[in-house]
Ligand code: NZQ
C-alpha cells in the first residue's frame with residue numbers, strides 16, 4: 001500500500017425511515033434559519049418534500065427555500081444561492097436531492113462565506129480553503145455520484161464553457177441521510193445512469209497504480225460485482241429494496257475516499273464527460289457509458305495486468321488459451337456488452353451529439369489526467385471522442 005492520511009467528516013444515517021427518525025433532532029444542533037435546497041420538483045411529487053418540511057417544523061426552523069437547482073448545476077445558480085444565504089441570514093443549508101443539488105449546495109456554502117470570485121479562486125484553479133464554509137447537510141434522493149460523503153462539487157460555468165470539479169474536504173456535509181425508499185420513484189433511465197456513474201467511479205480508481213496487491217483494488221472488485229448484480233436486479237424489479245439499498249451504499253463507498261486510499265486514480269473519462277457536458281448538457285452517467293469502452297480500448301495494453309484482473313475477477317472470464325492481450329480485451333468487451341444490456345447509450349449519436357467540430361472543442365478544453373495508464377494527448381482524446389460518435 002502507498003502512504004495516506006484518511007479523514008471523512010460526514011456522519012451517515014442509512015436505511016429505511018432514517019430521515020423521519022433522525023432529521024429533526026439532528027437539525028437541533030444547528031442555527032435557526034435553514035435554507036432548504038432542492039431540484040426541479042421531483043421531491044414535491046413523491047412526498048419527500050412534505051416529510052422534510054415536517055422535520056423542519058418539528059425542529060422549529062425558519063425555512064428559506066432555494067429551488068430549481070438544475071442537473072449539471074451552473075455557476076450562476078451557485079451565485080444565486082449565495083446571495084439568498086446573505087440576504088436571509090441563513091445558518092445552515094439542507095440539500096435534498098442528488099449530485100446536482102449536493103454539488104451546488106457545497107459551492108454555495110463556500111461562496112456565501114467568501115468575498116472574492118469563487119470560480120476564479122476555487123474552481124478555475126485549486127484554491128486553499130482558509131475559511132469555514134457555511135455548514136450543510138444532505139438528504140439523498142437519487143443514487144449515483146456519492147457526493148454526499150466528499151467535498152467534491154462539479155460546477156458548470158456556462159459563459160466559459162467549462163464543467164469542472166474540485167474536492168475541498170472543508171465542504172463535506174456535516175451529515176448525510178440515505179433512505180433507499182426515497183430512490184424508488186427515480187425513473188429507471190436515471191437509476192441506470194446513476195448506477196453506471198458508480199461503476200465508473202470505481203473503475204476510474206481501480207485502473208491506476210499501484211498494480212501490486214492492495215486492499216483498495218480488492219474492495220473495488222467486490223463493489224463492481226455488487227453494482228453489476230444489483231443494477232440487473234433493479235431493472236428486473238425497480239421496487240427491490242435490497243437492490244436499491246445496495247446501490248445506494250455502493251455509490252457512497254465509491255466516493256467516500258476509502259477505495260482511493262493509496263491509489264493514484266485516473267478519472268480521464270470523467271474529464272472528457274465533464275467537458276462534453278459543458279458543451280452539450282448531456283446526462284453524466286450516459287456520457288460516461290459511451291466513453292468508457294472506447295477509452296479502455298485505447299489504454300488496456302498499457303495497463304495489462306489490471307485489465308486481466310478485471311476480466312478474470314469481475315467478469316469471471318476463463319483464460320482458455322487466450323493471450324494476455326486477448327484476455328484483457330475480453331474484459332473491456334464484457335463491460336461494453338453490459339452497457340448495452342442495461343439499456344445505456346453506446347454512441348454519442350444516441351445522445352444527439354454528432355458534430356465533430358464541437359467534439360474538437362471538447363478535446364481541446366479537456367484536462368489531461370496524470371493518473372492514466374497511458375499518457376494522453378489532446379489528439380488522442382479527440383480520436384476517442386470521434387470513435388464514440
Ligand atoms: O430536479 P429534480 O426534479 O429533483 O429531478 C431529479 C433530476 O431530474 C431526479 N430525481 C432526484 N431524486 C428523485 C428524482 N426523481 C424521482 N424521484 C426522486 N427521488 O433525478 C434527476 C437527476 O438528478 P441529478 O442530481 O442531476 O443526478 P446525479 O445525482 O446523477 O448528479 C449529477 C451531477 O453530479 C455531478 C455530475 O457531473 C452532475 O453535474 N457529479 C458529482 C460528483 C461529486 N460531487 O462527487 C461526482 C460525479 O462524478 C459527478 O461528476
Ligand code: ZN
Pocket residue numbers: 145197200201270284
Ligand atoms: Zn461521476
